[in-house]
Amino acid sequence: MKTIKIYDTTLRDGTQSEEINLTVQDKIRITKKLDELGVHYIEGGWPGSNSTDKEFFEEITNYHLENARVSAFGSTHNTRVKPENDPNLAALVDCGAKVVTLFGKSWDFHATNALGVSLERNIELISNSIGFMRKHVEELFFDAEHFFDGFKDNPEFTLACLKAAHDAGSDVLVLCDTNGGALPEEVAEACKIVLSKIPGSKIGIHTHNDCELAVANALTAVTNGAVQVQGTINGYGERCGNANLCSIIPNLELKMGFNAIGKDNLIKLKSASNYVTEIANLRPFLRQPYVGAAAFAHKGGVHVSAVMKNSKSYEHIDPLLVGNDRRVLLSDLSGKSNILYKAKQFGYNLDKNDPAVRTILADIKERESIGFEYSAAEASFELLFFKAMGWSKRYFEFINFFVVDAKRKEDNEPFSEATVIVKVHGQENHTAASGDGPVNALDKALRKALEPFYPSLKDVRLLDFKVRVLTGAIRDTEGTSSNVRLLIESSDGKSQWTTMGVSNNIIEASWQALVDSINYKLFKDDPQKWPNSM
Structure with a gap:
């Protein structure tokens, strides 16, 4: 079975995505997770461009990786200096990486307009840079920037760039769809021509998702001879993103008969996807193929x-x-x-x-007619289910709540305070708490009232809440008088759960969701929760 090498560039290309900023320790954590996943190469960044990437390469030497090799990224040398005097190439040598990827212009438009050199000089830059780095690393890859645009406009020049890199010692010629505008049939044709025109060469593929074709183009390249696929976890990247390795890897393994990370590692894919999402401080994409929560x-x-x-x-x-x-x-x-x-x-x-x-x-049908949506709040459904099966235990009895939300001066933040009265084991408890908004204040007051009786509630944290205004058939009203659906995501540090409330009063909807969240935690912890134990 043919092995396709997986080259992850989440730590470099992925960080060019809007909303993503990673610290050195974030990058170290992701590197360790990707190594566990079994990818072959992890591009750590561009040590010649910023201090964070430089520090990463210094720090990563303290860790032993089982499967992956860390690659450094950089450009061909400056047009005004020789490669041995170029600070960018010097930074690549000094970072200690055994694998380096150099990118260079392969589109005549970019060479003459962006770089401002002749086509002949551009080819020299590629040849000289690859030749210089060849002496300092164990593996060397050439990323042909804007390859597919260049191949359309001036294929002779683009192929000359690749041949120069190959002759100078590049192990893999990576065809880059930098603008993300190529179609699968164009990728297939280009791969075949490159391999026929440059005998003995190996090609890789690096695609962007501007036409929603990054994964398709990467897989097309593999079926037409590519031995390396570059991409990012969850498809993070500039503009519309890079090729999504969470889709590419299982397609290679399960659909196309190639070996990528191996079947034993494939079962770690969803975990790795979620881990990177958490480190990047983003919400998971619900409908992401293979690894999304809605995929199955x-x-x-x-x-x-x-x-x-x-x-x-x-x-x-x-x-x-x-x-x-x-x-x-x-x-x-x-x-x-x-x-x-x-x-x-x-x-x-x-x-x-x-x-x-x-x-x-x-x-379910009655409740959803007024706005409940149990597909989004499975903890609330679980409580509903067990009540139908005979569970009737009440951990506390509601007596009263009172919420104040006031703003006293124009430039001051609003002030929120909640008072809650509940009865537990026949004992009435009256508490109050302030918070950042009425929902937070109500949450604090409720847990303050219950924690003396149920200490495990100290571990519960409200992670997120979402409010949606419900209009149309649900209520014959509009705007501020409409029903609202409120979802609360909670965690005790071990598991997470989502509960829901619906009302035309946002505080009442919040209360319903909070009560379900507390009851769910107590229910799951209760050794006598089953109906036949009541």
Whole structure:
């Protein structure tokens, strides 16, 4: 089985994405995770361009990597100096990387207009730079910047650039779709011509996603002779992003018969995707193929019924192969199959004619008619399910809450305070708390009232909340009088869960979601939660 080398450039190209900024320690953590995933090369950055990347190469020498080699990135030498006097090339040598990728112009337009040199001089820059670096590294790659644009306009010049790099000692000639405008058929033709015109050469592919074709173009290159694929985790990158390795790798492994990181490592793919997302401080892309939370989520009752019989009916692969999970969602589209599937997850083998199934379906449809959406709040559904199965324990009794939100001066921040009265084990507890906004104040006051009785609630944190105004058929009102749906994401440091509330009053919706969040935590921790123990 042919091996395709995976070259990750998340730490360099990925950081050019809007909203992404990584510290040295962030880059070290991601490097270790990518090494665990089994990628072959990790591009650490451009040590000649900024202090963060320079520090990264100094720090990474303190770590042993099992699978990956760290690559440094830089450009061909300055037109005004010789390569041995170029500070950029000197920085590449000094960083100690055993693998280096140099990029150079391969589009005549860029050579003459951006770089301001003749075509002959541009070819000299490539040859001289590759020849200089060849003496200092174990592996050397040439990124032909704007290759596909250059190949369209002046293929003779572009091929001459690649031949100069090859003759000077480049191990792989990487064809770059820098502007992201190439089509798969153009990629296929170019790969074939390069390999025929430069005998003995090896080619790689580096694509951008401006036409939503980065993954398709990368896979096309592989089927036409490319032995190295460059890309980023989750497709992060400048403009519309780079080729997404989280799609490329499983396609190579599971669909095309190539070896990339190996089947044993493939099951780590979703975990790696989520890890990089967290380090980058971004929200996961729900519908990302293979590794997204919705990639194997089923909502329609007909789909779920078929999947329960044979998952191949609506899944192109087993989600476990990439470390993902099958999810069945609940909504007013749900049929009995959805309920039976969820029941099985909770340890109940229900019959489709069980009265509890009809009860749950009726509750879902009634609640969703006013705006509840259980596919987005599975913790709230789990509570609903167990109530239908007979769970009736109340961890606390609501008496009263009172929320004040005031602004006393034009330039001052608003002041929020909440008062909560609850009864626990027959004892009434009256507490108050201030917070950053009414929801935060209410959350603090509620947990303050309950923590003396349930110490584990000290571990619970509200991670995020989202508010959506519901209009249309849900209420015959508009604007500020409409119902709102409020989602709260909570965590106890071990797991995360989402709960929901719906009301035309945002504080009441918040209260519903907060109460469900607290009840869910207490329910999961309760050794006597099961109905037959009540």
